[in-house]
């Protein structure tokens with residue numbers, strides 16, 4: 001069973017709508033709301049914990065908090081043993 005309690009914190013008040021997080025995400029976690037000009041963190045369960053979105057956000061609007069106890073994350077580590 002995949003147990004994702006992974007959290008991505010997003011602060012819309014800090015966001016300036018630059019799309020960098022949306023462009024950085026290589027999976028389908030982040031969608032773009034063209035009308036609001038803001039990202040939508042829609043498929044958090046698919047997050048690969050790469051931190052790219054947090055890294056590229058120069059406004060500090062995104063914080064990735066992986067659930068290190070989740071099987072999903074442990075499976076990612078297993079492949080590098």
Ligand code: SF4
Pocket residue numbers: 014015016017018019020021022038039056057058059060061062
């Ligand atoms: S990178 Fe940061 S400022 Fe730019 S759209 Fe994403 S959350 Fe907003």
Ligand code: SF4
Pocket residue numbers: 008024025026027029030046047048049050051052053054064
């Ligand atoms: S941490 Fe990586 S995979 Fe997860 S939402 Fe951010 S860019 Fe996408």
